[in-house]
Structures are given as structure tokens and as C-alpha cells.
Amino acid sequence: MVEQIALSPLMRWAVLLLLFALVSALAFLAIRTLLSRKLILDRLGQESKRAIPESASAMQEAMVAKTSAWAKLTERIERGGFSLGDSDPKALQGKMIAAGYRSPQAPKIFTLVRLLLIILLPSLVVLPQLASDKPVSLLNLYLQGAGLAVMGLILPNLYLTARADRRRQEIVNGFPDCLDLMLVCVEAGMGLEAALDRVAREMTTSHPLVAETLLQTTLELRAGASREEALRAMADRTRVDEIRAFSTLLIQSDKLGSSIATTLRIYASEMREKRRMRAEEKAHRLPVLLSIPLVACMLPVMVGVLMLPAAVRVIREVAPAMTGSG
Structure with missing residues (x-):
């Protein structure tokens, strides 16, 4: 062949x-x-870019660049034999995630920043006094250095707590709108995953933190996580009581076979009522808060305006008559 x-x-x-x-x-x-x-x-890249606004994407890229620089610094320090681990890494990791820092190196960066502040803040005050020719008291230097070191230890925690509270408040304020949109999507025939994805893409401008949370949950569901695991992870990330209750309701509805639309409708009405009650509470607090600047600023001026003519008349007429010079 x-x-x-x-x-x-x-x-x-x-x-x-x-x-x-x-x-x-x-x-x-x-x-x-x-x-x-x-x-x-x-x-997939276009969908992810569409789900995240351009401003948020730019901020995320800048944050990633900063985090990578800090991560390289922490790696070099740990290679030198200095550990930056915390005594309770899980709790610190949870606080960092609640504040919006999801990088695995975030706890080490936080510990490094605290150490730098403990050293830098006392140095900025104590070293110039030691370098000057004026005599200084060692007790004053010690008290100033200790106070600034404690301040450097506390300030990062305060910043982390304030940032987490601000993010939590923004999520709470935007979550009722999220429930209304999700209810419309579910009643239109969408599944839970499709509803979460659609609501996340619709709320990127009005409530970006809520959209980010829902998008993360959608990605976990697409990656193969069960519905219960994804919802519980969403509640653990945000640490918001309303979202934790929402996740529990959806998990129970899924296990018991009840209607998700009915659950969303009832919980959405409760969330709207809670938001209205929070607004009324803030409105009722306004008179009390306004009384402080009124008493401190306006009352002395009003007393001065009313009493000034009488004081001038007393000085001009009554005082000379009492001294006998009139």
C-alpha cells in the first residue's frame, strides 16, 4: 500500500x-x-463592569493598589522576623470586613499602622523638645509620650468602628428599597439568584454598598455555594441585624417551602415601617438638639440687648444720684 x-x-x-x-x-x-x-x-467581564459603577471601579482599583503596597511592606517586615499577627485574628478580620477591607492582609496592615502611630506620635512631640536648648521636665515628656502612644493605639480602632458604623447605616437605609425591587423581581417570575443579580445592577448608583453586598452573594451562588451558605455569609459580612433577619427568613422559607414573595412582602413592609419610625425619632430629637445652641448663643445676646438700655440709664442717672454728685 x-x-x-x-x-x-x-x-x-x-x-x-x-x-x-x-x-x-x-x-x-x-x-x-x-x-x-x-x-x-x-x-463576564462586561457584566461585572456593568454591575459596578465606574467611580466604584476606580476607587476599588486605587484601594487595591494601596493595599498591595502595604501588603508588600508587611511581607518584608514579617520576613525580618517581626510578627504582625493579632491575638484574635478572626474577630479582627470580621471588623475589617465590616469596615469594607476584604483583603487577607488587612489585619496585618491594621496592626502595622497601629505600631507606626504608637512610635510616630510621641516622636513628633518628644524629639523636638529634647533637641531644643530649653530645659524640659522628664515627667512632662513621659506623660506626653504615654498619652500620645495611647492615642495612637486607640485612634485606628475608633476609625475602624466609625467606618463600620457608617457603612452599616448606609446599608440599613438602602435595604428597604432593595426589598421592594427584589419583591417585584420575584413576583415577575425570577429566581432568587436572578433577582439578587438584577437588584444589584439596578442599585449601583443609588445604594452602592447594598449593590456590592448583593453582588458578592450572587458570585458566591454562581461559584457553587448553597443558598444557605451564601445568605449566612452575607449576614456575617455586613453585621447588620436587618440583613441577618432577612437571611434567616429566606433560609427558613427555602427549608419549609413557603412562598418567598410573601416573605419579602411582609418583611419589606416591616422595614419601611422601621425606617419611618427612625425618621420620626430623628425629627423628635431636633427640638432638644436645637435648644443647646439657642441657650448657648442666642439667649446671652437677647439678655444683653434687653438689659443694655437699663444698664446705661442706671449708670447715667441712678449711680450719680446715689453718690450725691447729681
Whole structure:
């Protein structure tokens, strides 16, 4: 057979064409597979960019760049033999996530910042006094250095707590709108995952923190996590009582087989009522808060305006008459 192919020009051309067709078909299939994979990746990238606004994306890129620089610094310090681990790493990691810092290196960066503040704040005050020619008291230097060191130890915790509280308040304020939109999506026939994704993309401008939370949950569901695990992880990340109760309600509805739409409708009405009560509470606090600047600022001015003519008359008429000079 091989000799016939070698002797016959027609057979040689037929074999060459067959090999060419086979190689071309294999190359075509490989290119098509790669192109389809690239198209899928491009679509996923477009969906993720569409889900996150441009400003949030830019802020996220800047935060990632800063975090990477700090992470490199912490790695170099730990390579030198100095540990930046905390005594309770899980609790610190939870606080960092609640404040919006999801990087695994965030607790170490936080510990490094605290150490730097403990050293830098006393140095900025104590070293110039030691370098000056004026005599200084060692007791005053010690008290100032100790106070500033304690301040450097406390300030990062205060900042972390304030940031977490601010994020938590923004999530609480935007969550009733999220429930209303999710109720509309569920009643329109969407599943829970599709409703979460749709609401996250719709709320990127009005309530970006709520959208970020829902998007993270959607990505966990797509990655293969169960509905219960994703919802409990959402509640643990935000540390908001309303979202924790919402997650528990959805998990119970899923286990018991009850209607998710009915659950969302009832909980949405409760959330709107709570938001109205919070607004009324702030409105009732306004008179009490306004009384402080009124008493401190306006009352002395009013007393001065009312009493000034009488004081002038006393000085001009009554005082000379009492001294006998009039």
C-alpha cells in the first residue's frame, strides 16, 4: 500500500489533501473553542463592569493598589522576623470586613499602622523638645509620650468602628428599597439568584454598598455555594441585624417551602415601617438638639440687648444720684 502511494502521483496528492483537511479541521476546532471561551470571558467581564459603577471601579482599583503596597511592606517586615499577627485574628478580620477591607492582609496592615502611630506620635512631640536648648521636665515628656502612644493605639480602632458604623447605616437605609425591587423581581417570575443579580445592577448608583453586598452573594451562588451558605455569609459580612433577619427568613422559607414573595412582602413592609419610625425619632430629637445652641448663643445676646438700655440709664442717672454728685 505504501509502495503504491509512493509510485502513484494521484494517491500521493489524495493522501496529502486528506492530511491537510484533517489538520485544518483540528485547527479550526481548537480556534473555535478558544474564541468561544474568550467570548464568554469578555461577557463576564462586561457584566461585572456593568454591575459596578465606574467611580466604584476606580476607587476599588486605587484601594487595591494601596493595599498591595502595604501588603508588600508587611511581607518584608514579617520576613525580618517581626510578627504582625493579632491575638484574635478572626474577630479582627470580621471588623475589617465590616469596615469594607476584604483583603487577607488587612489585619496585618491594621496592626502595622497601629505600631507606626504608637512610635510616630510621641516622636513628633518628644524629639523636638529634647533637641531644643530649653530645659524640659522628664515627667512632662513621659506623660506626653504615654498619652500620645495611647492615642495612637486607640485612634485606628475608633476609625475602624466609625467606618463600620457608617457603612452599616448606609446599608440599613438602602435595604428597604432593595426589598421592594427584589419583591417585584420575584413576583415577575425570577429566581432568587436572578433577582439578587438584577437588584444589584439596578442599585449601583443609588445604594452602592447594598449593590456590592448583593453582588458578592450572587458570585458566591454562581461559584457553587448553597443558598444557605451564601445568605449566612452575607449576614456575617455586613453585621447588620436587618440583613441577618432577612437571611434567616429566606433560609427558613427555602427549608419549609413557603412562598418567598410573601416573605419579602411582609418583611419589606416591616422595614419601611422601621425606617419611618427612625425618621420620626430623628425629627423628635431636633427640638432638644436645637435648644443647646439657642441657650448657648442666642439667649446671652437677647439678655444683653434687653438689659443694655437699663444698664446705661442706671449708670447715667441712678449711680450719680446715689453718690450725691447729681
